[in-house]
Amino acid sequence: MSQQIISGTNQQSGVLTSGANISYWIDSAEPILFTPLNEDLLTDVVVVGGGISGLSIAYCLCKAGRSVVVIEDGAIGSGETGRTTAHIVNALDDRYSEIESMLGEQESRLAADSHTAAINFIERVVKEENIDCDFKRIDGYLFLHPSDEIKTLEEELDATRRAGIPTELLPNVPGGIHAMGPSLRFPSQAQFHPMKYLKGLADAVIRLGGRIYTETRATEFKQQIVVANDHTLTANYVVVATNTPVNDIVTMHTKQHPYRTYVIGALVPKGMLEYSLWWDSGDMDSKWVTDPYHYARLQPYNEQFDLLIVGGEDHKTGQAEEENIPEENRYSNLISWTQQHFPQVIDIVYHWSGQVMEPVDALAFIGKNPGDKSTYIATGDSGNGMTHGTISGMLIADLIQGIENPWEKIYDPSRITAKATKEYLTEVSNMTVQYLDYLSPGDIKTINELEPNQGAIMNLGVKKAAVYRDEKNVLHTYSAICPHLGCVVQWNGSEKSFDCPCHGSRFTTEGKVVNGPAKSDLKKIVIN
Template sequence: MTEKQQAGDSYWLQSTPGGRHLALTDDVEVDVAVIGGGIAGLCTARELSRAGRSVAVLEAGRIAAGVTGHTTAKVTALHTLVYDKLRRTRGSEGARLYARSQSEAIEHTAGVVAELGVDCEWERRSAYTFVRDESQVEELRAEARAAREAGLPASFVTATGLPFPVAGAVEVADQVQFHPRKYLLALADDILAHGGRIHEDTTVLGLEEGTPCRLSTSTGAMVTARDVVVATHYPVFDRALLFTRLSPRRELVVAGPIPAAQDPGGMYITTEENTRSVRTAPYGEDGTRRFLIVTGEHFTPGTGDTRARFDRLAAWARGHFPDVELTHRWATQDNDPTDTVPLVGPLHPGARHTYVATGFGGWGMSGGMMAGLLLTAQIMGEEREWSGLYDPRRLASTVREAPSFLKHQAQVAKHFVGDRMRPSPPVEALPPGEGAVVRVEGGRLAVYRDEDGTLHALSARCTHMGCLVDFNAAERAWECPCHGSRFDTEGKVIQGPATRPLDRRDI
């Protein structure tokens, strides 16, 4: 893997291509329309179809190929350092409900894997949050106590399977790692077997709430549904103003085979060094190797040198696992809620038949599984004990987390105004394979020069809310730093919340 190698499809996508589902071409009427074919959407659709509801999944691209297809796929209720914070902001009961909801979702999924006989590399492992800095040990001890009080089998340890010493770690045993795409493709088959519909290449453009609700799509077909679930990772509808409470975060992944004897034997994460996460997966037929997955270098989309970040992450992986052969590099993205807890439930205060699942803060595997159970219960007219914890309409916790909220809004304002003031490079200075936002006749254009030297010019204004995009050279994509929308070099949307492409321009 060289410096100039571009980030590509994840190992999960390459190892499990899967089939395709036809775009929606005719009007359809169902009980529930689920917008988004990632883990939250497919888990919800599967539970609802099993409960006898007619369901249609509408995915703008391919199912299980967006954020879920690029995850590190750790399925655990230990979410870095969440429990001590929850104990302070939501009380002991809030922390307990968080732990219970995540754990119940994991065990429910274990039952689904067994019931369907899914060969998705489901492996039980301990999860660890670790530090190497002695000054951070007390924080870890507090997290271990809080997680234990919340009901998790958590303990503070100083010995791990990592190839370097740690100052301390929180360990929770009997957690899970798996192949997310193999699991979700099996869920898709089960949805179809129970009368559900799945349509790829179908972008939902409009939502008319009512009894029933109506959705307009990019194909021209209309969907009528009693209930609608917005599971698009970042909500594509702004009526709930959830964009003010979500901060997009992108992380990089480098991966490749190592000798099985060097497997650290668990799932590890630290907030040090701008985040480092380590796990392995099965690899090959003879059991002599494992597939090492190292994640880190988190950043706001559309900011900084992503190639340099990949180089730092690769150097860290080689430094600690010298026998690794790095064969893959990709990136993933998630949204951090300003008050720590995901937003799962009614879309807005006046919503009666519209629901949302978002803000998983880097823990979308257990969070998406939990969302499937919670939203299914609510659509069926029931409630879970932990419904209130995740309710997007909550206000008290938002007030408590006002500093995070204000910091996020300040960053958005900084990009919205400041990015329009930054210097513009000359178009003729762009080398092949590079892009930049340039000033042309007083306006800003996003200009990319392809390997043949041809220039491709687009409006630099994100079609979501008008922030200026910036170029990610490692992934050859235009990214919005305000809310995380991403576009390819032709302007096509590759990640929302934007639903419309960047407008083409002449140059």
């Protein structure tokens, strides 16, 4: 199958990416587009999702000689893989001290082993498939947020060493960052250009006999049948690798919760900073269950500059107003943090945001979907999507082939972690409270208040409307009720989208779904 590059695709359609802001990765690589599905097919495995999880799974299964079909509702990498910062690490953002406390020492070691194996897997595939994706081995440094104490680093030092990671406590933070105090060094981490890596994986899947269809949305799941683009895919196994599982209505969406994270790309003169990964330990005073943290890395840019990519300022999806900091203002805060820690910055040239699914017990959900015999899922990546996605490839390929894998239990989607009960209840309570938005007054009272290129939620009697006025002054109006489980969506002024504050579904200004778990678009309505 030959790749078809389709130019001039409307960004707001959600085909190339899931927001109005374009990431450096999307901007610096050709779109990866194949023909849409236009016939019924019979295959061994259907993989739903064309990000790093879906393509890693497809690659591993194709290498094993399986017949594989991949479907993706946009372009390859148009979901969260194209909006990541692409840290490839065994330094987990939920901390090994927390994982060990919640799951046990043996489980913590297995988590470390799996993420280390994922780094090695990516490096091996890059070499074997000759993928030019700027892969580089580098060290990472965890340092203290001002609200945190040295005890955090000391506990993490002990926990990581018990898990088998040769960390080292340093008196400073190397690499050129302006940060006071000690740091914990994680050796032999890595980074790459995720879209170039996906291009290499996609090429390999095709070469190995796999089939890939883009602009192909799965709308129905019936055991071993997937309906997409009004055609039927019949398979022995179905794998749903869509950031959050679109085949599931409730179960998995109580075990993980959506957060929005923000990213800027800043120019730095070459040689001013060492290639490294940096993370602060997170805001201990945050209202969110996950302590929002900042993270940074370098990326080759041109002959004069490197691109410093910095992320952070997280909040629950659709709930930016809980901290009275609109989505648009998150970038200002991120720029201030960056200028404080990296005075070498010359100019800000990119900004975008991404969605992170946070599991209540720190580890992803990779394996058989609860209650299903032939359906597998990969979700709950937390802040480690590149390695969790790669682990998905190795683990799910083994499970489908009946090969015993030591990581199966720790990533089992059916697991219940008793020690995560507090986090679970906090997040579920937060989700439940969002249904009170039915009683809220709305963002505007009349449609005349809406400026061009602006969206809002407004009341129509007892109903809620999602309204958007485009740059040509044309009004677009939809029901504001998320078709997944009925939450009221909220306007995201940064990405120009309507976001569900309950489970993270997101919709374009045209009402088209670009993030699950919703499988259908917002319903069009007429406002008189």
